[in-house]
Amino acid sequence: MKKYDDILIGSGPAAYKMSNLLAKTDRKVLVIEGFEYGGTCPNYGCEPKIFLEGAARTVLQSQQLLGRGISQPAKLNWEALMQTKLNRFDSWPAETREIIKKTHDVEDGYANFIDNRTVEVNNHRYQADHIIIATGQAPNLLDIPGKEYLHTSYDLLSLKKLPQRIAVIGAGFVGLELATLVAAAGAEVTIVVHSDRALREFTTKEDEALVKAMKQRGIRFSFNTETQTVAQGENGLVVTTDHGEIQADYVLAATGRHPNIEKLGLENTDIKYDRHGIQVDGHLMTTVNGIYAIGDVISRKQPKLTPVAEFEGQYLFDYLTNKTEQKIIYPTIGQAAFTFPEVARAGVNADEVIDDSQYQVKTVSLKYGSLYAGQNDQISTLTLVFKDHQLVGVSEVGDYAADDVNNFLPIIGLDISGAEYRQKVMTIYPTLGDKVAGLLLP
Known part of the structure; x- marks a missing residue:
């Protein structure tokens, strides 16, 4: 059995931050990744989203200025935009893996805890002084009849051809941001919201102003609506709700995210967790000595954002290398929805x-x-x-x-x-x- 100073499970922003810091030491490190190197943010999240938003914003602002100095508003070419995005981002996972591999060992596969000290991947078993879980979150999928027709943000952010009619289930950050994007490209969008409002992190008036602006651009909202089934109809997909049917060519599930812990085998350990993620103390240690968790996989009240994950990566490096003994203190955290x-x-x-x-x-x-x-x-x-x-x-x-x-x-x-x-x-x-x-x- 091979032993390391540190094992990083995951390679997203939190782990990547730690990986780069550990590369400057003489510690022996193993990075295990079963998904895309770099995690969600640079591959299927904030980085490509904000890249695409740049073009969408230009289109929407030009429409807003029609008759006020702009005589011909811009049009968004989805296929060209998506190809530009793919050209920029497709190589990132392999490039990230190579960067990590220059200074650390890597193992491609999903880590599974055998006990409180041992992880297994690809039938290889490893131990370390410190094991750091940084597996992030994954999109939720509604467990309803027809869930095989549901798509996640991962799918939409690589969608080469834009469907004409898109139903978005959910009105959180992801749902509203992606609805803004595809509507700016010309899709007919209907957003299904199970409650009476959209983003609850903001004030009611701000939420109402955003929804009103989106409605004025033709985006439809169905509040207090529960999605029941999705089925293939004669002219596309049919989303059945308790308020009627919605015709669509594509259905985006934007119903939140859950901690990526299913494949970790935590039942073989004494690590405690809840539906929000892994429980940690003020030093980001789990309920098992020597095992830590950072990033979106942990249960915390702070927003689950890339800068927060990176902050935790920096803190844990400092703590494990004896640069601090203080418990983590989070800074003032800003958050935004890149809608329009x-x-x-x-x-x-x-x-x-x-x-x-x-x-x-x-x-x-x-x-x-x-x-x-x-x-x-x-x-x-x-x-x-x-x-x-x-x-x-x-x-x-x-x-x-x-x-x-x-x-x-x-x-x-x-x-x-x-x-x-x-x-x-x-x-x-x-x-x-x-x-x-x-x-x-x-």
């Missing part, structure tokens, strides 16, 4: 404190600023949450929400007062950044 308009947020949600006298909520329309008016962005609305005159939360719906919210993250994270900001920072005029100093007066 975008929605973005960080810190305290205004809806959760609206009736709490300790907090003050300021809502500002941005449509009068030259940048937003020039884009005919009539939606952009910024919400700021203060406690004791200190900024503790921010959110926005608008064409530039992600970038706009980034202006406020250092203020929240570094606990900077409005007076300190005005004394030390003068940003570029006439962007939103130029207005931040004034906005920090609650």
Whole structure:
């Protein structure tokens, strides 16, 4: 049986971060990967999604400017766009594997725990001082009749020919972002939502503004609707719900994600987990000494995002190499849905404190600023949450929400007062950044 200092199970952002850091040491490392090297984000997630969003945004902004200086809006050629995407991303898994292989041993296959100290892959057994589980998450599929007709985001982000009618089941980040993308390319989109609203991470007003804007572009929503079956009909697929039937050529399942733990054989160990993932302590150690978990596979309240996974990879490297003994402390975390308009947020949600006298909520329309008016962005609305005159939360719906919210993250994270900001920072005029100093007066 071969032994290592560290075994990394997975090669996504969290593990890849650790892999690169461990490559600078003399530790003997094994990386085990049963899926695509690099994980979901660079292959089927945030990287290709934002790459495709660049073209979709240009099309949608040109439509928004029709009659305001634009006489002919842009059109999105899905086949050409997808081929451009495939040319860029198809080689990434092999390239990532080669980068890892330069400094570490690799094993292609799914790791299975034999006991609390041993993993097996391809009939080879390994042990290590530290075993790090970083297997991420995978898309959920509804367990309904006809589930064989369901497709995931992995499928759609490599779809070479765009179907005419697409039904999207789910209205979370993935569902809304991909619905925005395919609708911009000309598909007829219907979104089936089992509850009464879409993104619950944001305020109700921001959610309503996003849904209204998507509806105005022809995207249909069916709220409080349960999907019952999917079947092949005479003219395509038929999605049957408790509110009737939806005709479609393609059905995207965007009903959330689950931790990738099914193939790990955790039942052979004393590792505890729940439906949200593997349970860890403040040092990211599982309930078994010497076994750790990082990234989206762990159960935590922080958003399951690539930067968070990489942060955990950095922290665990520092902890295992004795650079810190402190428990992990997460920074202020921003998150965004790259829809059109975008929605973005960080810190305290205004809806959760609206009736709490300790907090003050300021809502500002941005449509009068030259940048937003020039884009005919009539939606952009910024919400700021203060406690004791200190900024503790921010959110926005608008064409530039992600970038706009980034202006406020250092203020929240570094606990900077409005007076300190005005004394030390003068940003570029006439962007939103130029207005931040004034906005920090609650």
